[in-house]
Amino acid sequence: MNVFEAIYTLRAIRRFRPDPVPPELIWRVLEAATMAPSGGNRQLWRFIVVQDRPLKEQIAQFYREGWDRLYGPIREQALADPNMAPIYRSAEHLAHHLAEVPVLILACLQTSPWPVSTSPPGSYIYPAVQNLLLAARALGLGTVLTTLYRVHEEEVRQLLGIPEGWETMALIPLGWPAQPFGPLRRIPVEEVTYWDRWGQKRKR
């Protein structure tokens, strides 16, 4: 699969088959992640692959609490909106079934001591996370970048023994998709691109 095909079909996958993911494929997507650029090539990242069921159950509970707290209150409103309803249903499904996803990957970043840098923390690790998502897509594996569990960041750090100075930046469920990849719905590039000055658009 060429890189554009992977990019253009990289849907958020939130429904997974229970089939296990072979270890060599887990290594492959993680190695792709570690090929990403980072400020000063510091590579201040670590990845935790969680497959142990009791650990996944605990993380899923933290995630579910994040979902309930942030999105529970807008359930009726979201389901009444034809644009929002499919995303809401899909995200709700994941929130209820996270522990069943074969692999959960936590992307961790050393944020303290923070290097002398103008770069905000996320910029040091999200290129690696995106590499991981694209590599998974190229292998036919589904992923979605998630952050809702972070309402319990401290508890997640304790559960997994993540040391001081490190924090989790994303949780990526990984598995064989039980829904189609793509197509993507995005704002057309002409609408989000300005030329020379803010607001100056061009036709393509």
Ligand SMILES: Cc1cc2nc3c(=O)[nH]c(=O)nc-3n(C[C@H](O)[C@H](O)[C@H](O)COP(=O)(O)O)c2cc1C
């Ligand atoms: C920073 C960030 C945080 C996200 N957090 C969550 C999350 O906690 N749960 C979730 O289900 N999806 C999460 N997503 C996935 C987005 O909802 C998804 O990428 C977006 O709706 C586009 O979906 P599509 O590629 O299927 O069109 C997150 C995405 C990003 C980039």
